[in-house]
Amino acid sequence: MNITGLMTSAGINTAICFVLFSLFSVLRKQPCNAGIYFGQRIAQVRSKHHEPFCFERLVPSASWIMKAWRASEEDIIASGGLDAVVFLRIIVFSIQIFSIAAIICIFLVLPLNYFGQEMQHKNIPSESLEVFTVGNVKEGSRWLWAHCLALYVITCSACGLLYIENKNIANMRLAYVSASPPKPSQFTVLVRAIPWSSEKCYSDLVSRFFRKYYGSSYLSHQMIYRSGTVQKLMSDAEKMYKMLKSTHMRDYHRSSILTCGLCGGTASSFQILAGEPESAEDRGDFTAPDLREKECAAVLVFFRTRFAANITSKSLLTPNPMQWVTDLAPEPNDVFWSNLCIPYRLLWIRRVATLSTTIVFMLFSLGPVGVVCGLANADKLQNLLPFLRGILERKFMSQLVTGYLPSVILILFLYIVPPIMMLFSAVEGSISHSGRKKSACIKVLYFLIWNVFFANILVGSFIDRLDTIQNVVPREMPTVLAKVVPEKAFFFTTYVLTSGWASLACELVQPFVLLCNLVDRLLCRNKGVLSCDVMSFPYHTEIPRLLVFGLIGFTFCIFAPLILPFLLVYFSVANLVYRNQILDVYVTKYQSGGLYWPIVHNVTIFSLVLTHTIALGFFGMKKSTVASGFVVPLTICTLLFHIYCRERFFLLYKDNAAQVLIDMDREDEQSGRLEEIHQQLCSAYCQFKSRNAADLDQFDHRDAQMIQKPEDIKHVV
Numbered sequence: 157m158n159i160t161g162l163m164t165s166a167g168i169n170t171a172i173c174f175v176l177f178s179l180f181s182v183l184r185k186q187p188c189n190a191g192i193y194f195g196q197r198i199a200q201v202r203s204k205h206h207e208p209f210c211f212e213r214l215v216p217s218a219s220w221i222m223k224a225w226r227a228s229e230e231d232i233i234a235s236g237g238l239d240a241v242v243f244l245r246i247i248v249f250s251i252q253i254f255s256i257a258a259i260i261c262i263f264l265v266l267p268l269n270y271f272g273q274e275m276q277h278k279n280i281p282s283e284s285l286e287v288f289t290v291g292n293v294k295e296g297s298r299w300l301w302a303h304c305l306a307l308y309v310i311t312c313s314a315c316g317l318l319y320i321e322n323k324n325i326a327n328m329r330l331a332y333v334s335a336s337p338p339k340p341s342q343f344t345v346l347v348r349a350i351p352w353s354s355e356k357c358y359s360d361l362v363s364r365f366f367r368k369y370y371g372s373s374y375l376s377h378q379m380i381y382r383s384g385t386v387q388k389l390m391s392d393a394e395k396m397y398k399m400l401k402s403t404h405m406r407d408y409h410r411s412s413i414l415t416c417g418l419c420g421g422t423a424s425s426f427q428i429l430a431g432e433p434e435s436a437e438d439r440g441d442f443t444a445p446d447l448r449e450k451e452c453a454a455v456l457v458f459f460r461t462r463f464a465a466n467i468t469s470k471s472l473l474t475p476n477p478m479q480w481v482t483d484l485a486p487e488p489n490d491v492f493w494s495n496l497c498i499p500y501r502l503l504w505i506r507r508v509a510t511l512s513t514t515i516v517f518m519l520f521s522l523g524p525v526g527v528v529c530g531l532a533n534a535d536k537l538q539n540l541l542p543f544l545r546g547i548l549e550r551k552f553m554s555q556l557v558t559g560y561l562p563s564v565i566l567i568l569f570l571y572i573v574p575p576i577m578m579l580f581s582a583v584e585g586s587i588s589h590s591g592r593k594k595s596a597c598i599k600v601l602y603f604l605i606w607n608v609f610f611a612n613i614l615v616g617s618f619i620d621r622l623d624t625i626q627n628v629v630p631r632e633m634p635t636v637l638a639k640v641v642p643e644k645a646f647f648f649t650t651y652v653l654t655s656g657w658a659s660l661a662c663e664l665v666q667p668f669v670l671l672c673n674l675v676d677r678l679l680c681r682n683k684g685v686l687s688c689d690v691m692s693f694p695y696h697t698e699i700p701r702l703l704v705f706g707l708i709g710f711t712f713c714i715f716a717p718l719i720l721p722f723l724l725v726y727f728s729v730a731n732l733v734y735r736n737q738i739l740d741v742y743v744t745k746y747q748s749g750g751l752y753w754p755i756v757h758n759v760t761i762f763s764l765v766l767t768h769t770i771a772l773g774f775f776g777m778k779k780s781t782v783a784s785g786f787v788v789p790l791t792i793c794t795l796l797f798h799i800y801c802r803e804r805f806f807l808l809y810k811d812n813a814a815q816v817l818i819d820m821d822r823e824d825e826q827s828g829r830l831e832e833i834h835q836q837l838c839s840a841y842c843q844f845k846s847r848n849a850a851d852l853d854q855f856d857h858r859d860a861q862m863i864q865k866p867e868d869i870k871h872v873v
Contacts, residue, residue, distance in 0.1 A: 166722065169653045173729075176661035181217050183670065188677060192669050194740050224735035236693060236738040237747040238332050242325060243695065244734065246702050246756050249321055250727045254709050254720055256313045260306045261717035265290075268299045269717070289642035290715045296779045303714050304783040307771055310713060311764055311790055315797050318760055322753075322805045329750045329808055334816045338824065338833045340840035342462045342817075343375075344485035345469045346587060349500035350453040351479050358451045365480070366457060369473075373464035375834055377457045378841055380496050381450040452497040456485055458837045460830075462817040470811065486588035488841050490746035495585050503585045510584045514599055517576065518606055524569045525611040566608070567655050573603055574697045590748040593696045598755060601700040605759075608704055609711075612647065613640050638774035645716030648708050652719065656705060656726040660733045663698075666741070693742040698734070699752055702727075703759045710763040711770065754806055761798045765791055 184193040232240050269292050286292060293300065350358050359379050366374040459465040466484065473480035481500055485491070498506070574596065581595035669691070709723045768791040775784040824830045 166653060169657045173657050173661045176665050180661075180664045181220065183665070184220065189670070189673065192666050192673055192741075220736050220740075221732055224732045224739065227735055227739055232735070232738060235744070236742065237744050238328060238750045239695065239747040239752060240693065240738045240744070241328065242750045242753050242756075243693070243699065244731065244738075245321055245325060245753075246699065246706075247727055247731045247734065249317055249756075250702065250706055250709070251724065251731065252317055253310070253314050254713075254723055254727065257306075257310050257709070257713040258717070258720040258724055260309050261713050261720060264302055265306050265714050266717045268302050269293060286642070288716065288718050289645050290774065291639075291642040293778065295777075300775060300778060300780040300783050303771070304775070304786055306714050307767070307787070308790060310710070311768075311794060314710075314760065314764060315794065318757060319797075319801065322757065322801050325750055325753050326805045326808050330813075330816070332749055333812055334820060338829070339487060340837055341485050341487045341490075342820075343459050343465050343833070343837055344841070345457045345459065345465050346454065346483045346485045346496070347457050347473075347480060348454045348483075348496070349479050349481045350455065352453065358453060358455065362455045362457065370459070370464070370468065373459050373461060373468075375458040375460050376838055377455050378838070380452045380454040380456065380493070380843060382452055382497050453499065454496045456841055458834075460834065461821040462812075463814060463821055466812055466814070466817055483587060485841075486590070487746060490588045490590050491841065492582075492586055492588055492592060493843050495582070495587055498585050506583060506585050510580045514577075514580055514603075518603055521569070521603070521607050522611055524565065525607055566612075566651070567658075570604070570607075570655075574600055574694070577603070578696065588746070590746045590751075594748055594751060594755075596696040597699050597752065600696055601703060601755070601759065604700050604704045605707065608651070609707060613637065613644055635773040635777050637770045638777050641711060641770055642715050645712060645719060648712060649716075649719045649722060652705065652708065652722045652726060655701075656722075657729070659701065660726070660729050663737065664733050691742050692745045693738065695752060699755070702730070703756065706760065707763045707766070710760075710767045713767070714771065715774070751809055754809055757798075757801060761794060764794050768794070 180193075183189050229241060232244060236243075266288060269288055269290055290303065293303075347362070350361060352358075353361055356364075359377070362377050362379075366377065457468075459468065469482045469484040471482065473482060478501065577596040577599040578592065580599060581592045584592075584595060586592040586595055705723060705726065709720065712719045768787050772784055772787045772791075775781075775787065821830075824833060
């Protein structure tokens, strides 16, 4: 493909993004779409439906861009928490490092690649993309020092920026722990694998054990029960409550003032039962035997201080490591209740089975990747399927099949991966929703790195070199990668355009939710807003996408520098799009407290080392042994930097500092809040509900007070 074809591809994707962005700026002004583009809170406010129609709603505007650009880091933390800040820091880091790489490689490496061979050049629009890659440099060229120098500059810049981000995010996490108000999870420990006794129930065993060994710090405990009919009834009751709230929301202000003469509550409210009590005795003799039969070998144990809970969660309670296993409990709204009842002895079986299934799924996915690579190699495809020869001889069809179609097929296939990985992570036995999403994020990341990068390169190499690939040994793999990576520059450039730019436009417009809203209004005759659950940020899909684009950027920066401007455009637009989504669309239900950043650091180091490995093979292939020798110490220094950062920063993500916890406990004790915190602990965790009706009433009433007038909603939009 030549430069004209690449620019045509970029122009088409730019036009698509411009149309979708303009469509978004119009759709977000429509009152019926408030639940899609402004979250659940504004969706529950109906006052804007009474506004008269105005032509301004149909005019595209860029007000959302200015709002997203002006949002401060404090606004991001208030809307999305620390995880949202970490996510945006990934984008900012990518913009910084690839800006440096673009300056170095576009003005230094790209001209050397273009004039690397003594050849008669065409005019630039008609030039093939191969002449702009490092494959155009002749063997033994003295200009290979420029590539080595660019690699040094990019690596040192990446490590320096990575250290700054590590330091800043570590300070944010310390502030997140120390400056946050008292949380139930700070005082609560999840204990599993309680030994069974035929004489006493689990509750009595827990009480006896912790009173004996932790008498001074033990406060109380709450048993965990097997989910069954009770859980189903509670879920159905809560769904019915939400439906009734959605139906009667139009008369919310009037009905919230009226009270029931018999019970004194609001006319539109009813009670959702609270969770199970702390012990069976609180229920009376009638239900005590039933509760004891439903008890699991797991319990939430409450301690008087944060320090005591933290020490207990990290300690080995008995000489048998398979009994009385402890973990620091998640936040109440983050607990994955159904996984707490899994017998601890079965968790390792689930993890092994999940890992094996994930690997098998990744291997079976080579089929679609093979189809993509076959489409990207038109010559080989014609030899295998002669009936396509006439079709592929047409220029437009050839560019469509080899350019757009492979990326589109790969993108459509990758859409099914995140839900499957979320299912695998749930089966794995995570005790929290945020932990499940983090586990799914890692699985999706491995899948994308394998299928988007390595599988495309290796399968493409197998198709192109079917006669020589069998003779490749592991030590020659860097050379194989050095040969194939420049040839794959066009495919990955189109992948950035189709998967990157188009995904941002779809993320902004939310076509699936928009379609559901349209069907709900037209077919179901629902004149209100979309009555679906609020959306939380999909970290398990977006973080892997950013990191894979970062891997592509590092790998191709010196081998095919033309990809860098397209990556910079992607990250720059992503900064605005995701800021808008965090501020307006997604509602933070739970968060991990910045635990995604170590994943980002590890993948960045892996990307740098992989780039060094490919460069080592390339310099050896081009007979530049001196340049190859200079790559080795650069790789060693990068790995040493990784070890230092792991020892300096990563422990802050695993454990909380005892000094910080003790200071927080003393502050609460001196202010007299400790007793109040202890009283709230016993009712903080409720297994058979996620939110009771009283909380929802307060939530709705607070939002209704905050936005009551049409002009208030205009200000938000």
